[in-house]
Amino acid sequence: MENDIVATHLVNRLFNWNEDPTSPYAPAWTSILLRQDNEAELSTASVRALGAVYFAKVHKQYQLMRKGALFYVHALRTLQTQLQRQDQAVGDDVLLAIICLSIYELITLTQPRGWLFHYQGLARLMALRGPYRHQSGIAFAMLPTLRSCVAIGYIVERKRCFLEDPAWKTTPWAERGLDSKTPTDLLHDILCDIPGKLQDQSDAILWDPNIPGKEDVTSRFISRVFSTFEALYSWRWSWESFFPYSTFTTKPIEYSSSDPISLPPSPFESVIWFSGPDRATELIVYNALRLILTRALQVAGVQLDNVQLEGVSDPLLPMQGSRNDVAIGICRMVDFHLESLRRSSGTFMLIFPLKVAYLHLDQASTETSVG
Numbered sequence: 001m002e003n004d005i006v007a008t009h010l011v012n013r014l015f016n017w018n019e020d021p022t023s024p025y026a027p028a029w030t031s032i033l034l035r036q037d038n039e040a041e042l043s044t045a046s047v048r049a050l051g052a053v054y055f056a057k058v059h060k061q062y063q064l065m066r067k068g069a070l071f072y073v074h075a076l077r078t079l080q081t082q083l084q085r086q087d088q089a090v091g092d093d094v095l096l097a098i099i100c101l102s103i104y105e106l107i108t109l110t111q112p113r114g115w116l117f118h119y120q121g122l123a124r125l126m127a128l129r130g131p132y133r134h135q136s137g138i139a140f141a142m143l144p145t146l147r148s149c150v151a152i153g154y155i156v157e158r159k160r161c162f163l164e165d166p167a168w169k170t171t172p173w174a175e176r177g178l179d180s181k182t183p184t185d186l187l188h189d190i191l192c193d194i195p196g197k198l199q200d201q202s203d204a205i206l207w208d209p210n211i212p213g214k215e216d217v218t219s220r221f222i223s224r225v226f227s228t229f230e231a232l233y234s235w236r237w238s239w240e241s242f243f244p245y246s247t248f249t250t251k252p253i254e255y256s257s258s259d260p261i262s263l264p265p266s267p268f269e270s271v272i273w274f275s276g277p278d279r280a281t282e283l284i285v286y287n288a289l290r291l292i293l294t295r296a297l298q299v300a301g302v303q304l305d306n307v308q309l310e311g312v313s314d315p316l317l318p319m320q321g322s323r324n325d326v327a328i329g330i331c332r333m334v335d336f337h338l339e340s341l342r343r344s345s346g347t348f349m350l351i352f353p354l355k356v357a358y359l360h361l362d363q364a365s366t367e368t369s370v371g
Contacts, residue, residue, distance in 0.1 A: 042082055045075035046097035050104045057107060072104055090129045092138045098122045099145060106351070119153030126150060127162045131171035143172055147188045148285075152352050154195035155292070158202050163192035183239055183282055190232050191285065194292055197225055201296050222300050229293050233318035236286055240317065246275040247283070247315055253335050268328075271335040272315050281349050283315060284333045287326050288353040291360045294323055323360045330357040 052068030055061065079097055082088040098118050105114035126146060134143050147163055154161035162168070169189045173181055200221045207214040250273045252266030274280035294304060304319070312320040315329055330353050337350050 041093060042075060042078045042097045043093045043100075045071050045078055046100035046104075049075050050100040050107075053104055053107050068104075069108075072101065075101060089125060090133070092142070094125060095122065095142055095146065096138070098125070099142070099149065102149065116153055116156060119149050120157075122146065123150045123153060123162070131168045134172040135175055140172060144182075144184055144188060147192060151188070151191045151195060155198060158195065158198040160196040160199045161192055164196050168192070182278075183235075183242070184278060186235055186238075187282055187285060187289075190228065190235060191289060193228050193231075194289060197221075197228060197293070197296055200224060201299060204300065218300055222297065222302055225293055225296050225300075229297075232286065232289055232293065236318050239282065239286070243275070243279055246279040248273050249314055253339055266335065268332050270314075271332045272329065273336050274333075280333060280336050284330055284337070284349070284353045287316075287330045287333075288356040291323055291326055291330075291356050294326075295360065298323075324362040327357040327360040330354065331361075 049068050049071035052064050052071060056063075056065035056068060075097060079094065079101070082091070082094055088094065098121055102115045102118035102122070105111060105118060111117075129139075134140055134146075147168075151161055151163060169192070170178060173185075204214070204218045204221050207217055249270040252268055252271050254265070274283070297304060306319050306321055315333075316326060321329070334350060334354070
């Protein structure tokens with residue numbers, strides 16, 4: 001009974017990224033997360049570990065936290081056993097388990113980079129499976145989460161990601177047609193290219209000045225970044241065309257002392273609100289990618305001639321605002337994620353964009369306290 005409660009709580013509060021029943025990814029998550037009938041299954045142990053610690057954190061039930069830790073240890077042992085058998089290692093069950101275990105690490109923070117180790121393992125398994133295994137069922141439903149987790153792991157490591165291969169951007173949707181890809185899918189296509197640009201940047205910076213060819217390497221790097229920027233800006237203009245009324249500005253939320261979320265007063269006169277969680281997640285990730293690419297160009301000596309913040313769109317359109325303006329835009333989206341996704345994954349969606357925003361905020365600004 002307790003396991004059923006925490007699993008249902010987990011689904012309703014955390015794994016609700018695709019609440020739209022018409023979404024091609026919607027049905028499969030719930031079916032596997034609520035399947036608790038086989039104690040020996042890896043997914044059962046991992047879901048129970050994550051469900052227990054998440055429920056314990058929210059409701060301050062520390063005894064349940066210890067039970068979650070025991071499930072976590074059991075899941076790790078089961079995972080190690082299955083990874084030794086190739087037929088089991090490439091199963092959908094393993095992918096789901098690793099996602100749950102990585103989120104467990106983000107919640108408990110028992111090891112500062114524990115989540116990254118799981119993301120790296122996830123990447124190796126996905127590469128071994130190949131894109132054709134993600135054309136249907138649970139594997140297809142998990143694909144947006146898998147791609148974002150793996151790409152972020154590679155961004156942290158500044159290493160080229162196998163997901164930039166065109167096969168990973170086409171094969172999973174081959175049966176449905178590429179026109180079935182959602183705006184999130186198309187943004188993830190660009191996200192998966194970012195790690196390679198960061199590796200190129202590192203290679204250019206570390207190039208031995210005594211060895212000829214650095215200028216050519218830097219020039220090719222700049223050209224590739226501009227190409228990615230073009231794709232990102234094209235995505236943003238398309239997003240604006242398809243969802244012209246999906247954002248508006250409003251006053252910041254004023255939390256009372258009795259609210260479960262305890263935050264300091266907002267430093268902003270207005271915050272950015274959205275018509276739904278998908279649009280909110282897409283735009284905050286877009287802004288994070290824009291900052292990463294802008295910084296990459298500036299390190300290479302290229303300054304983008306952006307429009308200054310006067311009489312421009314809110315939220316910003318391509319070529320509007322400085323790096324600091326874009327970073328502040330991310331911070332002004334926080335209220336929506338915390339409020340509208342309060343029962344959910346909203347806070348987890350913020351980790352990557354807020355980290356990027358913090359690195360690009362003007363530290364002399366009074367608004368940096370939001371980071």
